[in-house]
Amino acid sequence: MKVLLYFEDAKWLAQSGIGRALEHQKRALTEVGIDYTTDPHCTDYDILHINTYSLNSTRMVKRARKMGKKVIYHAHSTEEDFRNSFIGSNQLAPFVKRRLIRLYSMADVVITPSAYSKKLLEGYGLTLPIFAVSNGVDMEKYQPNPQKEQQFKEYFQIKPDEKVVICVGLFFNRKGILDFVEVAKSLPEYRFIWFGHTPMWSIPSEIRQVVTKDHPKNVVFPGYIKGDIIEGAYSASDLFFFPSYEETEGIVVLEALASQQTILIRDIPVYAGLTDQLHCYKGQDNQAFKEIITGVLEGHLPDTKQAGYQFVQDKSIESVGQELKQIYELVQQTSEFEPLDSIQI
Incomplete structure (x- = not known):
């Protein structure tokens, strides 16, 4: 064949x-x-x-x-x-x-x-x-690796006590990019990094404005980064926050789970197989996202990393x-x- x-x-x-x-x-x-x-x-x-x-x-x-x-x-x-x-x-x-x-x-x-x-x-x-x-998902590629994590921290000059939330995606409204920025604005004590790139001419002006200049100081848009830095970011950050409104699957969610990272996603039908508060955390709106992010980063919510990692091994x-x-x-x-x-x- x-x-x-x-x-x-x-x-x-x-x-x-x-x-x-x-x-x-x-x-x-x-x-x-x-x-x-x-x-x-x-x-x-x-x-x-x-x-x-x-x-x-x-x-x-x-x-x-x-x-x-x-x-x-x-x-x-x-x-x-x-x-x-x-x-x-x-x-x-x-x-x-x-x-x-x-x-x-x-x-x-x-x-x-x-x-x-x-x-x-x-x-x-x-x-x-x-x-x-x-x-x-490439399970081996996204295993936590101290060298990759260090490269990520050095590249972004992450301070030892700094809490970091990341997302990976195109600059689409569907991906929840405006919500990501709005939530970050209400949590200035944490750093938010959105990895990814989309040609500026192809996206609506509202999103173009947010990405290029109209976002708070604690939000970073470094563009498309591959290799050790992004792989280190998955495991070295404190939370993967993916507020997408619609996905056919969402490979980045699988990558985050394979990295043994805590993930926060919007509660949408494609993620019905992931159990809230067991494999991940789910929210419906920015207020819920804000409360869950604070709970995870301050250690007030149970750890979901290992259950999430077990879930993704079938993929x-x-x-x-x-x-x-x-x-x-x-x-x-x-x-x-x-x-x-x-x-x-």
Whole structure:
């Protein structure tokens, strides 16, 4: 069996969760011994596993169909998580939804990162089989490491008694960036760092203003940072605060859990599997976020790190590889004339 993993504009997507999903897929297939290529000109593959949505992605699917190849569409995006992102995203969202439905319907099966996003896609009226498979997390990469933690502290000149709250994400309203800044403003005794970058021309002026100058002194926007510094930040900070309103999964949450960090997230459906006050802390509004942050940082709330770490171990790259292998084998073994409704993993 040979799989063509296709990501259009992979370089542009590298800083996003979808970009990390590509790296995880390659690692996962290597772990379970599945031959793969990322060469779009390759013709000797059996299954096209496609992850993106632009015009050339459509051509890739049509080309695969003409050659009699099986097609798996990886549904990283939904209408819901397209909204409240780039300028004009809310106006475009209904058109994006229709395009996604057309693209996903061209496949034999769809893979999506969570049970929540699977439910959304089923609500779109898609009738082909949809499997929920986590994008996964590199458990080894995010293990607490004193050297990485020291690099983070030195880079940001963190004082020994300073409490630090971090987030990782694009500059989208959907990610809760305005709430992050508002909460930080009400807690000046703590330092807040938002890692990530989005081209300024592409985001609404309100967010552009907040990121560039209209934020309190205790908030830092260092841009996109990778490697030891961000990996050290995950474990060396005092809390990972991710107030996103909508996610298909949220790889950064998995990374924070793998780092054995306490996390605070908005109580939204995608995180139904995480138990509040056991694996993490959940809040609905800024007042709740403020109270939980203070409780965690001042040691008044129970530690959730180990339970959260145990939860995320089921989402290791090795586990993802096994699930993908099962789906590939089922798709490959099923006749093109046979409905796939009965496929289970």
